[in-house]
Amino acid sequence: xxxxxxxxxxxxxxxxxTVFAVGASQLQSDPxxxxxxxxxxxxxxxxxxxxVGALLMWQALTGGFRNFTDELIGVAADNRGAxxxxxxxxxxxxLITKIGFVLxxxxxxxxVARGFGSxxxxxxxxxxxxxxxxxxxxxxxxxxxxxxRLFGDWL
Amino acid sequence: xxxxxNLLLGGFGTALQPMNLMWAFVGCALGTAIxxxxxxxxxxxxxxxxxxTAKVDPAGALIMLCGIYYxxxxxxxxxxxxMNTPGESSSIMTALEGNAMAKNGRAGPALATSAIGSFIAxxxxxxxxxxxxxxxADLALKFGPAEFFSLMVLAFVTVSSVLGASMLRGMVSLxxxxxxxxxxxxxxxxxxxxxxxxxxxxxxxxxxxVAVGLFAVGEALYMVLYDPKGADAPRNTLxxxxxxxEDWKRSWPAWLRGTAIGFPFGSVPAGGAEIPTFLxxxxxxxxxxxxxxxxxxxxxxxxxxxAGPEAANNATAAGALVPLLTLGIPTSATAAxxxxxxxxxNIQPGPLLFQTSGPLxxxxxxxxxxxxxxxxxxxxxxxxxxxxxxxxxxxxxxAGILVFASIGVYGMRQSAFDLVLMYVIGVIGVIMxxxxxxxxxxxxxxxxGPMSEKQLRNALSIAQGDWLIFxxxxxxxxxxxxxxxxxxxxxxxxxxxxxxxxxx
Numbered sequence: 053x054x055x056x057x058x059x060x061x062x063x064x065x066x067x068x069x070t071v072f073a074v075g076a077s078q079l080q081s082d083p084x085x086x087x088x089x090x091x092x093x094x095x096x097x098x099x100x101x102x103x104v105g106a107l108l109m110w111q112a113l114t115g116g117f118r119n120f121t122d123e124l125i126g127v128a129a130d131n132r133g134a135x136x137x138x139x140x141x142x143x144x145x146x147l148i149t150k151i152g153f154v155l156x157x158x159x160x161x162x163x164v165a166r167g168f169g170s171x172x173x174x175x176x177x178x179x180x181x182x183x184x185x186x187x188x189x190x191x192x193x194x195x196x197x198x199x200x201r202l203f204g205d206w207l
Numbered sequence: 208x209x210x211x212x213n214l215l216l217g218g219f220g221t222a223l224q225p226m227n228l229m230w231a232f233v234g235c236a237l238g239t240a241i242x243x244x245x246x247x248x249x250x251x252x253x254x255x256x257x258x259x260t261a262k263v264d265p266a267g268a269l270i271m272l273c274g275i276y277y278x279x280x281x282x283x284x285x286x287x288x289x290m291n292t293p294g295e296s297s298s299i300m301t302a303l304e305g306n307a308m309a310k311n312g313r314a315g316p317a318l319a320t321s322a323i324g325s326f327i328a329x330x331x332x333x334x335x336x337x338x339x340x341x342x343x344a345d346l347a348l349k350f351g352p353a354e355f356f357s358l359m360v361l362a363f364v365t366v367s368s369v370l371g372a373s374m375l376r377g378m379v380s381l382x383x384x385x386x387x388x389x390x391x392x393x394x395x396x397x398x399x400x401x402x403x404x405x406x407x408x409x410x411x412x413x414x415x416x417v418a419v420g421l422f423a424v425g426e427a428l429y430m431v432l433y434d435p436k437g438a439d440a441p442r443n444t445l446x447x448x449x450x451x452x453e454d455w456k457r458s459w460p461a462w463l464r465g466t467a468i469g470f471p472f473g474s475v476p477a478g479g480a481e482i483p484t485f486l487x488x489x490x491x492x493x494x495x496x497x498x499x500x501x502x503x504x505x506x507x508x509x510x511x512x513x514a515g516p517e518a519a520n521n522a523t524a525a526g527a528l529v530p531l532l533t534l535g536i537p538t539s540a541t542a543a544x545x546x547x548x549x550x551x552x553n554i555q556p557g558p559l560l561f562q563t564s565g566p567l568x569x570x571x572x573x574x575x576x577x578x579x580x581x582x583x584x585x586x587x588x589x590x591x592x593x594x595x596x597x598x599x600x601x602x603x604x605x606a607g608i609l610v611f612a613s614i615g616v617y618g619m620r621q622s623a624f625d626l627v628l629m630y631v632i633g634v635i636g637v638i639m640x641x642x643x644x645x646x647x648x649x650x651x652x653x654x655x656g657p658m659s660e661k662q663l664r665n666a667l668s669i670a671q672g673d674w675l676i677f678x679x680x681x682x683x684x685x686x687x688x689x690x691x692x693x694x695x696x697x698x699x700x701x702x703x704x705x706x707x708x709x710x711x
Contacts, residue, residue, distance in 0.1 A: 088673030
């Protein structure tokens, strides 16, 4: 499990290196007096990514990342909790322009609290609304930040 | 000298305006709250508040953001003394000694010595900043692009190699940060890079998004996955904050020594407050007349062990403002985000800052004097109020953090897609945390990367493409040699059994 993840991370870094290298090779710019153009630093960064990615891969294949002790061996990840938090954020992203900031943020609050094991969802809805309302007014009315409304100035 | 004095007086004129006093107070109060609350650090808070303060005038906003930065250094001690869970790694030493004191009924004096020590170190730090910043800025006026570039390389390497368990993983984080920084228009020729034809990407990836995703969403997801209930640490009871005569006598020298250790460390890119707090603690332990009281010896907790590191922590925060304001070089993730905050207002920190935005900078410096007084009041008589923040249960705490995070990200450009992106970056943040990749280099690389590319290309233009320029000029060469030397620091530290982790 551990090893597969570590290899996966190394592969990700190497992929990033490839993407950036291809991108750099397609950039064209006049090197000018400096002798280097807009493609130079991207090229260096992609080589840098490639080197560290290769070293990570080597470590992952030969006994795992160095100076790394897994403190979470045997700890079962709470995937359901993470699913609640994920849903909260994605629901907010999907609904914010449709139901307004206040309702979307209250929904987010309730979902996250549920994810962390809160069972009192009605109380969370109320707490969430009590947090969100004053914040919404402060930001929209005082600080002039544009947040989506459901209707009128107050909601 | 007299010049500085007059400029500072002018600064007080700015800082003492009612609106600016209010912003300073908001910043200090927020900063303290953040320092107290586990799970959020100053880097995240400054990032979240940036879009929100877009309509506030620059002086007020920057005063508030610096108040947060300063306040967070104060608030951390409350959590570590009362809960033994250091909110940030620079409070680890305070947690060690302060918690031992608190367990033995001396929570009050421990909190008092850290608040007063923070005040003294913070104030001395600002005095030193007042004296040194103009000198450093004058010196830095002589710097050309070559010097700046080599200084930035030094900052990159220290931030990513000194902290964290593995230099390689630090470098991976740095490389990712540099890669993110490349997206968007290049600063010299105006050529779009890595935008994949998406118009939103021409302005680059917003660092607010990356910071909030990595710090807020990453932290929340990590906690919900691996520690949702949280072994609620037993809380120590708060006692009277009165210090005895003996306490004062033992705290004084520790405060001053902590300041002397912290300030210089803050002003070099050594990656935050962890090393100086550590050094201060071991100095106090060696010098103390009561070594048996230290918790390491099974004692009841020695007050010097709280006073020194806390002073060092705050002096470091002040010291870090020297390179930030005079050179535009960040020494931590928070400092990098503060630099980006300045840029948001079209103010470029660096040697010219004192000339182009003199009144603003001096207003900022003066507000730090004022802020220190506010913070002393907030943290000493009102400490009980902050301690109650520790009773917020985890579900509601993280729910609140994510609500604020989403306002910050959404308020930036009213894009629901940004919220999805924030989530994706949060997932990357969890993986990074799970496998012990430091986060600070990502932020520093992302913000400093484009700045250093500009300096590099300018330097080479001036030198007509001669790469040896970085070794021919004495100052640039010194920085380059220092960079190479710094790479050996973690190896030496590890040989001595010292393992550092990142701040923020």
